[in-house]
Amino acid sequence: MAERSNIRLRPTMLSDLDFVISVEQDERNRPFITPWERTQHEGAVRFPDFRHFIVEAGPTYGSTGFVILQGCRNPHRSVELKRIVLQTKGQGLGRACVRLLTQMAFRDLGAHRFWLDVKSLNERALALYRSEGFVEEGRLRDSVKTDDGFDSLIVMSMLESEYIARRDAKEKG
Numbered sequence: 001m002a003e004r005s006n007i008r009l010r011p012t013m014l015s016d017l018d019f020v021i022s023v024e025q026d027e028r029n030r031p032f033i034t035p036w037e038r039t040q041h042e043g044a045v046r047f048p049d050f051r052h053f054i055v056e057a058g059p060t061y062g063s064t065g066f067v068i069l070q071g072c073r074n075p076h077r078s079v080e081l082k083r084i085v086l087q088t089k090g091q092g093l094g095r096a097c098v099r100l101l102t103q104m105a106f107r108d109l110g111a112h113r114f115w116l117d118v119k120s121l122n123e124r125a126l127a128l129y130r131s132e133g134f135v136e137e138g139r140l141r142d143s144v145k146t147d148d149g150f151d152s153l154i155v156m157s158m159l160e161s162e163y164i165a166r167r168d169a170k171e172k173g
């Protein structure tokens, strides 16, 4: 179990997948992700290259979303933040979650590079990742189909040295 003051991550169980799929299918989230089949989530729960977590928050630590890391056994030490979807938006849980996952990637999983892609229309997620120190690497132009055309994916990453520099700067205050 990984935990910050107001949020914690626990490993997803197969019995959580109805919840996971309902969050993914929610129309507030669908425009920003490419929903998976249940079998893909089952694979991510079972295969050691993935970490699939339920995000719990609030006074009673109710389930508010889920996150997936991929590449946890990657020989290049390049771990991907594959998915983050939270039902409670705009209350700082996304930031707390990204901090927890970044710490997990570098400290626990030994990542050298922690990366993700995000749709260019997803201003909220882009602002969050930028402000948490992710650097834009490039754009996969028109790589995802939308209802009315195509959108580009922006690839972002943080390197271990950048994580350490940010962590040390925070500790110095």
Ligand SMILES: CC(C)(COP(=O)(O)OP(=O)(O)OC[C@H]1O[C@@H](n2cnc3c(N)ncnc32)[C@H](O)[C@@H]1OP(=O)(O)O)[C@@H](O)C(=O)NCCC(=O)NCCS
Residues within 6 Å of the ligand: 028, 029, 032, 033, 084, 085, 086, 087, 088, 089, 090, 091, 092, 093, 094, 095, 096, 117, 118, 119, 122, 123, 124, 125, 127, 128, 131
């Ligand atoms: C993206 C997501 C994980 C962010 O989590 P969140 O809890 O809503 O975000 P936070 O409250 O921590 O806000 C983080 C930052 O996002 C930015 N932000 C928040 N709402 C925003 C909005 N409506 N427009 C633009 N930026 C916004 C702000 O910079 C904010 O930081 P600040 O409040 O300190 O200024 C969440 O909204 C979500 O699940 N969205 C749907 C699925 C999704 O887009 N997943 C990411 C795919 S890459």
